[in-house]
Amino acid sequence: MTDTIDRLADLPASDWDALLPAGQLFLRHAFLSSLEDSGAVGPGTGWLPAHRMMRDAQGRLTAAAPAYRKLHSYGEYVFDWGWADACRRAGIAYYPKRLSGVPFTPVPGARLLGAPAALARLLEAGEAQLAEQGESGWHINFTQPADDALLRGRSGWLERLGCQFHWFNRGYRDFQDFLDTLSSRKRKQLRKERDQVAGQGIEFEWRDSSQMREVDWDFVHACYARTYQVRGQDPYLPRGFFSLLAERMPAALRVVLARQRGRPVAMAFSLQGDDCLFGRYWGCLAEFDRLHFETCLYQGIDWSIEQRLARFEAGAQGEHKLLRGFEPVLTRSWHYLLHPGLRAAVVGFLAEERVAVSAYLQEARGHLPYRKV
Template structure:
């Protein structure tokens, strides 16, 4: 077996990478990762240096792969390790650079170990872990894993598990939005209906498009909205304008965009990705302020769309307790961390032992805020 590092995913034919994917989720597709790189959204300049790992057998066949980036900071990850980095700085331990196996800027659980089987995935992990000291990397972090990766990582020497909590909506065979409302308690049902009526009263209409149905001028508008969500916080957006055009050209069937208009004037947008089973809410932005528009564009429009396309789940993004009262249920997420420094590893292990218990309690308590009727 040999380990190969790719500094650009474009060095590998898309068919070889995609052949290792276990499902149709869009975030690990070669087209998605290549669009991030080709658009300049990730790269050495942004502190996301691609360093994808491949495991090949003697005849050159690809047996396993891992999307990986050398990171010089912890931004855009959604698994927050800044406290670990601060502790290392105080102790004189180099925390950066580190190696991260993840999808940049995308807190969506899914494939992280692309492999023919579990032994191949384990062999790739062990080989990459052994390389870390020689490359002066403080550790390897694998964020937002799926069940396959969890099975490979659980109990593996040196690896620490971390839990997080998100809120996802599950389609229980609803015929339409009203059918979903009927499953809620009377008070919550009235709240959701009132919020939608408030948006409609402001003269707002919504227009759904697939990726190939937007013009470049409309993509300019989408990007202006997206960038504005960062500008109002004094931040720079993670993605470049070119990313959206590249993605629309390479995987238009996976893109859904809803445009909000007041009369003929576009005022907001929400950007989603979709596979055969799930809707993923990703980006949103507005160029004018409207009451309750965020809930309508990002949540209720998504629920309408998921019900209409008979999707089983709607992952509307990280965090957001406001989703609970709108029917989104707590879901545990997992990340795994291999830290080379033994003292740091021991300290983080103690912290995670307490944090994992607290996250489980939080998820259990969050269920009490769900709006569904009790039979």
């Protein structure tokens, strides 16, 4: 049988986490419940938790999908504003819609949790309930290959491609070893950028959660919030989210602090898994030349090499990453749309977009800074 819960705290963490494949930091009960309990999602945010559950005859959880009833398209990073605007002009209700993904977190990973047979039943039930719940469709963002295989075989689901930039550790001994793989011009550029930051008297310190006090989390949130405030926007995450996450997932948190003459001026906040560093948020309290590149990219590369991590995912978008050794990778999302006219229009749009994304990926690979072997 299927049901929906609007609060993960009502479900034992062990039941939810037992369904997770390895390495899924952002799908853990601790992460998603911290978003809910801090008020980052919930009433008044346009993100209403409505997590899908499948249980067996004994009431045991056999499959699940994180899901939200969305009243807008903010914080998703798979952009469907054009679809929503076309619906508005045509008099079609696009919101509310259902979204399965991790709020404000464009990290590819598991979205459908459980065995394929149970998930097929969960999807079938969820598709059938869209109309009665007044939702225009179901969107599943930043999937992993197991999800793709399941959805590709289901009628009505439309695949959408995207592109991110990830850095891969090919057994580098240190940052200089990485630099030696780049072309001469790019190697000089990266050295110059790092020297420019060091020349401003800025030094860096990596901390884990045990080394952070509440005043330090105050600083992290102030920096994070400023990246939104300079654009005239409110930050997605409230201050309390960081404290909850530090309490519930302390082993995963990493913060790099940038200091100028002992005074903290910037930070980058990441989560670290078994083989990957996930760069999430950054911010600075004043402007410094090239500080963003150093804090968000070069420090993460340094740390990934030191920790012998296989890759570093530094967030969505950003062609500036390409020129600094981050490689283009395909991302996927899936979309089930009820309105036949909207669906037909999106089918045509996605066919054209797929060609453009594939061409962009190939072109981007041609601009990588690595020396030709």
